[in-house]
Amino acid sequence: MGGMFMKFIAFILSLAFMVNTAFADDAALTKLLTDNKCQKCHKVTALKLTDAKGKAPDLSHLSKEVTGYEKGAKAFIQGWLKKEVAKGSKKHAAAWKGTDADLDLIADGLIELDARK
DSSP: OHHHHHHHHHHHHHHHHHHHHHHHHHHHHHHHHHHTTGGGTOOBGGGTBOOOOSOOOOGGGOOHHHHOOTTOHHHHHHHHHTTOOOBTTBOOSSOOOSOHHHHHHHHHHHHHHHHTO
C-alpha cells in the first residue's frame, strides 16, 4: 500500500512540474514577444496577447503546414524574421533586430504553442 501511495505522489508531483514549466515557458515567450514588439502586429491568443493593431496572422498556430516550408517551421520562422525567406512574394514587414538566441527561443516557443492545439 505504501509503494502505491508513493507512486501516486510522484505522479502528482511530475504533473505539477510539467504545468509549472509550461507556465514559465509561456511567461518567457510572452516577454520575448513583447520585448521585440511582435504583439504590435500579431495576436498570440494562446498567450493572451490580443491587442494587435495590424492584420498580421495569429502566431498561436504555426506549423510546417502553415508555413509551407520544406525545411520545417523553425527554419521558416527564423528565416522569415530575418527576411531571408519569403512566402510567395512577401517577406516579413520588419527585419529581426534581436539576438540569435532570442530568435531561437521564440521559434521553439511558437512551435511548442502550436503543438498544444
